[in-house]
Amino acid sequence: MTALLQILFDALSLGSLYALGALGIALIFGVMRLVNFAHGDYISFCVFAMLWPSIDAAAIVFAGKLPTYLLVPLILLIGAGLSVLSEIVVFRRFRNANPATMMIASFALGFVIKYFLLMLYSSRPKSIDLWSNLSQQVEIMGARIPPLQVITIVVTIAILLALTAFLKRTRFGLEMRAAAENFTMARMLGVRANMVIMMAFAVSGMLAAAIGLILVTQTGTVDINMGANLMLVAFVATVIGGLGSLPGAVIAGYLIGAATVLMQVVLPPDARPFRDAFVYGAVIVMLIWRPNGLFSSKATKQRV
């Protein structure tokens, strides 16, 4: 029972990160038909924004020293800002380009952000102590659970609910859903393409920032590749969920999280180092079974 509880919490908290990542990618794909591979580097950028630029091994905490109620909005704002900026400076020029071109552009942007960080901070991982007391374990029904896991899960659910409310209850949300389904028709009804796309980038950037905050609290380290690694899994989740389907992305994110944790438990110790091979083996089987993902999206129409 306690072991089960522990597995459940592990799976949910890992899945939460994947779900948030997948959601950020699916949102942009919905309105732009763009798979934004720079998304992972937004995550790293947001985390590094907490440090003062320096190539020393020791991190000089900067914004990270702010009280929580200022730090969180600031990092969210940085994520949104970076994401919107990349839309205005880069992706806007590729609106009518084919998806492969847009994807390459996003790769390139990702490298630019990564090397920008590298220049300022060097490639050495640094340790940073952000809300470290959250990682100390507490006992819940005999299972040892770090409060951070609970917070991760609760925060993720709160984000999902807020996003659902935004999409279902607000004018912007309605326009974003319409644009994801049929952009040209939405524009013919007066929906402003630029506004909708910038809003999608802002939300996606905030999701990246949220992931950054959770990741850095969990691991206590700041690493230039931290975003990119997660982005890869998140991308797989969006494909499994059915590119463009938001619920699909979330569910697939949790599924991959659960599969990863489960494999860790059930695989014989010798096979554990190869856990990811088993997880992605399952992904391949899944895609053979359902090539369009679990929830193929209604957004079959091409954009303008």
Added chain:
Amino acid sequence: MSLLSVENISVRYGQLTALRRASIKVSEGETLFVTGPNGAGKSTLLKAIAGVVTPREGFIRFAGQQIAGKAPEDIARLGFSMVPEGREVFGGLTIEENLRLGTGMRADKDQAARDLEQVYAVFPMLKDRKDQQAGVLSGGQQQMLVIGRALMAAPKLIAIDEPSLGLAPKVIDDVYATLIRLRDSRGLTLLIVEQSATRASLTGGRMVLMRSGEVALEGDARELSKGDALRQAYFGYGDH
């Protein structure tokens, strides 16, 4: 002065010329039918006005503004409401959400709420099913929905591309009866693409016939569908 005036616009898709110096005019309160064989460029004409395709030459003036080359949302915001070929309902949104999308450009939210009630009064069936996904509606119901959606924008002109496409004759009668009722009660200005000249003459209004991207013939819908000129122009006799 005309509400809409299209002057000598040409549109090409790659090598193919879909519109060749085509011109039409629509005055306030009138109904203009655009008819012609498949591939004549009727839909392209509407798309060019709506800003979905950009003409290579020519002028489009709507509500006193030059609109050729403007973005579709800006043209819509001037009061041009488009119901494209194939209707294009948002199948994943509810019926009410489809209707509310039409009002985005309007500042007067109270008026928009009243208009929603009026659209429901015209189409009670939509009100009954307002929270259902629009994708489950039949073709005829979808046609009513997109006409309602176009009305929600309180437009100066509604352009409809083949409202009868894929509908049973009885349903086509219903659609046109609704359009005529709306036109007569509200003084709507309509630009309708319709393959059937008979339907145009029953509805009344002016008519242009397009062929190979050009406007080949123009006149009163009833007059034109009586004589031989239409058939000749349609099939291209006596052209040489």
